[in-house]
Amino acid sequence: MENSFFLQAIIYLAAAVICVPIAKKIGLSSILGYLFSGIIIGPFVMGFIGSEGQDLMHFAEFGVVMMLFLIGLELDPYKFWKMRRFILGMGSLQVGITSLVLFICSCIIFDWNWQTSLTISLALSLSSTAIVLQTLKEKGMLQTSVGRSSFAVLLFQDIAVIPILALIPLLASSSNIIPDEDLHHSLISNLDGWLQTLIVTGVIGAIYFGGKYIIVPLLHIIAKTRLQELFTASALLLVLGVSYLMQIVGLSPALGAFMAGVVLANSEFRHELEGDIAPFKGLFLGLFFIGVGASINFRLIIDNPAFILIFGFILTMIKFFVFLGIGKLYNKKIDQNFIFSIGLSQAGEFGFVIMSFSMQLNIIPNMLANQIMAIIAISMIATPFLLLINERLIDPYFGIKEKESNTYDEINENNEVIIAGFGNFGSTIGRLLKTNKIPATILDLDSDRVDSLRKMGFKVYYGDATRLELLKAAGCENAKLFIAAIDNPTVNLIVIEMLKKHFPHLKILARARNRNDAFEIIDMGIENIYRENLYSAVHLGIDALVYLGHRRYSATRQGQRFIKYDEDAIFRLAKKRHDKKAFMISAMEEIEMQEQLFKSDLLNPMGPDDHAWDSENLKKDTST
C-alpha cells in the first residue's frame, strides 16, 4: 500500500517534471504538458495508471477550488459588485443560448430522447474553469477585459451547476427511472424546497459572517504562534472546510471557496493566504490536468472516431460562435473577442460531473456518457492548440491589440515605498513618512501589531517578507524604495538577498543591528545602511560630553564628525574583512574589529580638525 502510493506519486511527478518543461520549451502552455503527461502514463499508452485517472480527477478538482479561492482573494466585494452586470448578463446568455443550440442540433441529428439531449446540452454548455483561467494566467491576461469577461462567464457557470444538478433528477423521474443510489445529492435534498433554500442562504450568510468574525480572529491567534507551517495548515483547513460545507448543502465547492476568498479579500491576511495556497493550487491543478489526460478513453475514440471527432468539432464551433456573438454584443474588439471565444470554447470539468451523475440516474446510456466524456476531454485538449493557432495565424490579421493601459482601474496598492518590519524601528519611519503624506505599503509578521496599526489607519499586511509571492503581491515590481526594517537581522538579510535577486532596480535602505550585520549587508552591495545603535549611542555620547562641561554645539559637532568617520570606517573594514584568510569565530572577529577601530581612532585624533571661530592662532600671529 505504502509502496504503491510512493510509486504512484513518483509516476505522476516524474511525468509532469519531464513533460511540462518540454511543452514550455517548444512554446506550448504548461497545461498541454500536463495533459500529455497524463495521456502518456495513462492506460492507453504506457499504462502506468489505470482507471484511477477518474478518481484522481475528483481529488485534483481541489485545485480548481483553490484557484477560485485565490481569485476570490483578489476580488474584494466592491469589485465583485461592479462585475455583476457581466456575470449575470454574459453568463446567462451564454449558458442559455449554447445549451439551446446544442439541444436543437442534437434533437435533429441524433435519435436520443429529449431528456438525454437536454442533459448533454447542459453539460456541454459549461466551460472549463481550470483550463481557461490557467491559460489566461500564463498569458498574463487575467486582468485584461478578456480575462474579466471570461471570469464572469465561468463564475456564472459555477453557479449554474447547482440548478442543473437539481434539474437532472427531475428528468430521470419523468422517464420513470428511480435512481438506486444517489451520490451527488446532499444531506438536505430530502427536505422541502423552501427549507433547502433557507439552509443554502443560511450557509452563504454563515460564510460571510464566519469569515469576518470567526476566521480572521482565528487567523490572528494562529499567526501569533509564529509557526509558518501552522498558518499554511489553517489556510488549507479553511479552504477544505468551506468546500466540504458547500458540498453538504449541495452547492459547488469552488463557489464556496470563491465566496470565502471574497470575504477575506479585505483582511490583512490576504497576501499571506495567497502565498500559502498558491503552490498547492498549482500542484493540484497540474494533477487535475494529468487526470484529464489519463482518463481519455482512446478505445472509444478508435471504435467510433468519426462520431467523436465530428461531434467534438461541431461542439467547439457552436460554443465558439455563441461566445463570438456575445462578445460582439458586449462591444469586444475583434482580436479580443477571438481570444475570449476560443478560450471558452471547450466543455469543462462540470461536464464530467454531470455525465457521471446522469449515468447513475440512467438518463444516458453508459456508452454514450463515456463517449461524451471523451469529447469533453478532447475539447479541453484542443483549446490550448486553438489559442496557439489564433495567436500565430489569425491574430496577426487584426492589427489592433489591446494595450495594457486599456485595463480598467485596479484597486491595487501601488505605493512607491514598502516598509518591511513595523516594530519600533519601522513604525518610526512609517510615521515620519505619513506625516509627510507619503503612503507606504507595510509588511509585518506580528498579527497583534498589524491589527492595532490597521486601527490607526495604516495599511499593514500580515506576512512573511522572505516569501517571493508576498514581495510581489506587495508591489515590489513597481515600487521605488524598499525599507528593510525587520527586527530579526537574519530575516532582514534574507529579504535583502531576495530583493537584490528578484527586483534589482529597487533602492534598498537597510536597517542593521550592529557592525557585523552591516558588513553582511555591505557584502550584498547595499550602500544605505543604518545601524540602529550608532545614532543613539553617539547622541548619548554627546550628552555625556555636555554633562562633563563641553558646550553643546561643539559636542554636537564632534558627534556629527564621529558618525561620518564611523560610517566611512565600516565600508573600509568591510573590504578588509575579505582580505583575511584566517577563519575566526564571530566573537573573536568582533573583538579584532574593535581593536582595529581603536587603533585607527588613535591615528585620526577626533579633535576638531577645523579652526572655525577659534582665534588662538590669529592671536598668536598678531602678537608677534
Add this chain to the structure above:
Amino acid sequence: MLKNKILILFAHPLFEKSFANRIIAGHIPDSENITFHDLYELYPELDIDVKYEQELLKQHDIIIWQHPMYWYSCPPLLKQWIDMVLEYGWAYGKHGLALQDKIIFQAITTGANAENYSEEGLHLFTIPELLRPFSQTAKVCRMEYLPPFVIHGTHKIDEQTCHEKAASYARLLTYLENNEVDILKIQEFFYMNDWMQSKNI
C-alpha cells in the same frame, strides 16, 4: 586662453519652493567648467566638510555666492560656510594665500523691487552697501570682488520675465567661462547687470 572654472556656492533653505531660484538654477549651463554646489543639500545639519570645501575652492577660478537676500544678508548656512571654510592661515592672515587673485561675486535675488534699495526707499541702503561685509571678506582673503548680479522683485515676478533674467545669468556664466575677465572695468559698474548691458551680453 584656458577656460575659467566657475564654482557656484548655492545657499537656499527652501529651494524646492522658490519660484525664481528654481528657474534660475534650471538655466545654468551644463558645462564641465561650471560646478553648481548646493550647500543645503550637502550639509543639512550645518556640518560643513571644511577640507572638501577648501579643495573645491582651489580647483576654481571664479567663485559665486548665489543666494536670496534674507534680512539684508545671506542664509545662515552660507555664513556658516564663510566662518568655517575661510580659515585663518589658509584664506587670510600672513600665510593665508590660497584664494589670492581668485574672482568672487554674488548672484542675488530680492523679493522687493530695485527702487526700495536706495536712500529714499523702504530699505534705506543700496545693495552694494548692504553687501559690504561680503566685499570686505573677499578683500581680506585677497580676492577680486566684483559687483553683484541681482534679480529684484521675485515676489511678483512673472514666469516669462524670470526666464529672461535667468537666461541672462546663464549668458553671464558662459561669458565668464570663455573670456578673460576685465576686473577693473567691471568694478566700475554698480551691478554686474549694468556691465552686461554695456557689453550687450
